[in-house]
Amino acid sequence: MGPKLGLNRLFFKVEGQNPTGSFKDRGMTVAVTRAVESGAKVLVCASTGNTSASLAAYASRAGLRSAVVLPSGKVAAGKLTQAVAHGARLVRVEDNFDRALQITSKAVAISKSLYLMNSINPYRIEGQKTVAFEIFEQLGNRVPDYVVLPVGNAGNISAVWKGFSDLKKLGATKTVPRLVGVQAEGASPMVEAYRQGRAPRPWTAPETVASAIRIGTPVSWKKAMAALRGSKGEALSVSDVEIVSARRSLSASEGIFVENASATPIAALGKLKGIPKAATVVCITTGHGLKEPIPEDWSDTSPPTAKDERELVRLLA
Numbered sequence: 643m644g645p646k647l648g649l650n651r652l653f654f655k656v657e658g659q660n661p662t663g664s665f666k667d668r669g670m671t672v673a674v675t676r677a678v679e680s681g682a683k684v685l686v687c688a689s690t691g692n693t694s695a696s697l698a699a700y701a702s703r704a705g706l707r708s709a710v711v712l713p714s715g716k717v718a719a720g721k722l723t724q725a726v727a728h729g730a731r732l733v734r735v736e737d738n739f740d741r742a743l744q745i746t747s748k749a750v751a752i753s754k755s756l757y758l759m760n761s762i763n764p765y766r767i768e769g770q771k772t773v774a775f776e777i778f779e780q781l782g783n784r785v786p787d788y789v790v791l792p793v794g795n796a797g798n799i800s801a802v803w804k805g806f807s808d809l810k811k812l813g814a815t816k817t818v819p820r821l822v823g824v825q826a827e828g829a830s831p832m833v834e835a836y837r838q839g840r841a842p843r844p845w846t847a848p849e850t851v852a853s854a855i856r857i858g859t860p861v862s863w864k865k866a867m868a869a870l871r872g873s874k875g876e877a878l879s880v881s882d883v884e885i886v887s888a889r890r891s892l893s894a895s896e897g898i899f900v901e902n903a904s905a906t907p908i909a910a911l912g913k914l915k916g917i918p919k920a921a922t923v924v925c926i927t928t929g930h931g932l933k934e935p936i937p938e939d940w941s942d943t944s945p946p947t948a949k950d951e952r953e954l955v956r957l958l959a
């Protein structure tokens with residue numbers, strides 16, 4: 643895929659390989675450990691799906707109860723299955739993620755037994771930043787020139803920036819990568835705000851096939867803005883058609899299967915102008931493809947049947 647795009651050093655950081663199939667596990671293991679220490683009883687989050695899957699898994703291992711608040715109808719089937727399998731209590735909100743997070747935060751504020759596990763929890767960010775350390779290590783103790791990643795509630799871009807900034811502070815590197823934050827066109831308040839040089843306005847009806855990042859009011863927008871500015875980065879939006887097509891090319895040409903949101907960096911690569919051929923570019927693919935069904939038109943719904951080996955040879959050739 644790299645050479646086709648005129649990039650000789652294109653890498654994918656495949657976060658779908660984490661225990662619950664998304665980057666969320668990095669921060670969740672730290673935040674759950676901290677919650678155990680502090681004596682928390684019920685761990686809660688609002689989620690578009692991956693955070694809830696991760697929270698449910700780590701809470702179950704820690705012997706704590708978990709409860710997840712989900713926007714109705716928009717959570718990918720695989721993620722819902724995970725939350726159920728790990729024994730989380732599920733609550734629906736007849737609205738989008740932004741509203742779900744708003745009332746979850748308020749509920750936590752008025753209850754003594756609930757402990758908030760969304761990425762506003764600073765321990766989540768501390769764990770999540772390890773992806774920057776791993777990228778550095780895996781490139782032979784060098785930082786890449788660009789890191790391209792999806793942006794939803796903007797916790798991840800904040801964490802990645804913290805990781806690379808820490809490496810610089812520690813003297814491990816003199817340079818930091820440019821961060822390229824990618825949103826879906828129908829849910830791109832950060833892209834709009836970064837271009838216009840102001841705070842994001844709330845998008846009240848975000849809509850995209852990338853359900854994980856169907857978010858109109860990114861909670862960590864200030865940190866994300868600092869990450870984009872501090873890294874001399876870029877914010878780009880991609881259409882749903884581009885996302886789905888990037889998801890398909892990545893699985894067909896690289897053997898890496900991702901969910902829709904995680905294909906946004908790939909969709910953005912073709913739109914990034916002026917990247918030198920020799921630049922080291924890392925796309926973070928945030929979640930596994932098995933979490934989210936593929937479009938119906940990708941699959942042959944009625945494959946031919948083989949009655950014997952002769953027919954099989956004919957069909958397979």
Ligand code: F0G
Pocket residue numbers: 664688689690691692693694761792793794795796797798799854855901903904928929
């Ligand atoms: N990619 C995937 C697969 C995600 O699930 C998310 C966020 C993001 C990217 C964006 O990360 O929000 O830190 O900017 N998922 C959250 C959730 C919102 O509830 O699982 P972000």
